[in-house]
Amino acid sequence: MNDQIQALLEGAISEKDREALNERLRTDAAARAEFARQMKLHALLTWRAGAVPVTMPKAKPSVWRSTWQWAGWAAAAALVIGFTLLLVSPNPAAAAVSQIIAAWEQAMDRTYTISVLAGDPWQPLRDGRSVGYESATLHLRGRSEFVLIRSLNPGGQVITGSDGTSNWDIRGKGPVRVSTDAYRFRGGIPGEYQNVPFLDLSSLFATLSANYDLTVCEDAADPALQRLMAKKRNRDQRGLPRMEFLFRQDSGTVVKMELYGLPEEKGGPRAVSLTLSSESAFPANYFTHHAHHEPEREVFFEPAQRHP
């Protein structure tokens, strides 16, 4: 039965195996328990990986486009849950999380400007140069497209991005490197390797309550803003030790994120803030590498990476 379950999890079960699996489950209680056990672990791992959108109507674009009825249901679910938490919950952290998720999922193009709060603003590169985080900009679109622009010392810029299909990196006047590896070139985004996926902040929040203590309060400087503070309960768990999110009370829009406890091994910042600096729309092709270099620049397509 394990082979059949494995085929099922990979979406490749044959009709013959499907029938055999049903017969086994129909007649064998122990097999049903085993099936449930394996499916549950698969579900928890999928959930933990953030691959399950919870309250976001735009999470399934194909469904959204193809079936208005489904879209209506999904949108209604998001609104009902979001507003329910907002209106009636004396648990302000839960309400804040719901509101931020809803706003993040609805967000169009936006730009965050990075400031270094602690540590070295410059992070050394292997080739002797260094890359700067102070005043770097992170442009976001949807759940998979980004452009991160950082300074390069002794001169130029490091521009890293993804158009949702491939990731790419341009260092100074060097060649454009392109990879279809989903994680390639993402290390430059603060917190990305510490389980802080800016592109998929909804997933982060969906699992945040499991590992972090969440509190929310009004911002002392601006009553229109609220501050959601997340502090990790157990230092052995993955993720940054502390994160804070400043968001608009009326819309849930995250206007500032502060990340503390970035890893020190490779130098560079130990704490950064990302402040919403623009919500202007970018050109359609802005998140492709073509928009960031001259046409004659050499483009190098990397082979698939072997992970250690």
Add this chain to the structure above:
Amino acid sequence: MPDQLQTLSPELVQQITAAQSSLYAFILTLMAGQEGAADVLQETNLKLIRELHRYDTSRPFLPWAMTLAKFAVMAWRTRQSRSKLVLDNDVVGLMAEELPDSQDDRELAALESCLAALPARQRELIADRYDRGQTVRAIAARLGQPENALAALLYRIRKALHDCITTKLAQEEMA
């Protein structure tokens, strides 16, 4: 609807939030891992909100929520063509009856520490399969290993994680 919303207690709001991963696991099991479990969870959440006034707060929340989730799965099944369904109706009925109640989001917390205790290579394999969403076939091809051997290893890792979670939750219960 607004009147119903106003009567929601903070405990119920927290219970809905905490039940999300367990409901997803329940739904995914009844759907045999087929695509669409997230949509069915959305629909279940909507039903939960709409039906909360019927919930008897003296009884455990999760079994009640799972009943609504089961109805949502059945509704999803009626929208699918028969040839696309993996499990037969009677098998789904049996599974729904027998699935044990979950432990809310405590399971996720236990999973986190169990993952941390895995050997690095196994942790990386789980990251490839789930965090990076790669298929077993793709991982096997990249690592140059037989697909069935890798699938068997993943099975053993998942089993070890399940045992670890069960042990941790049992320890929590006794503490």
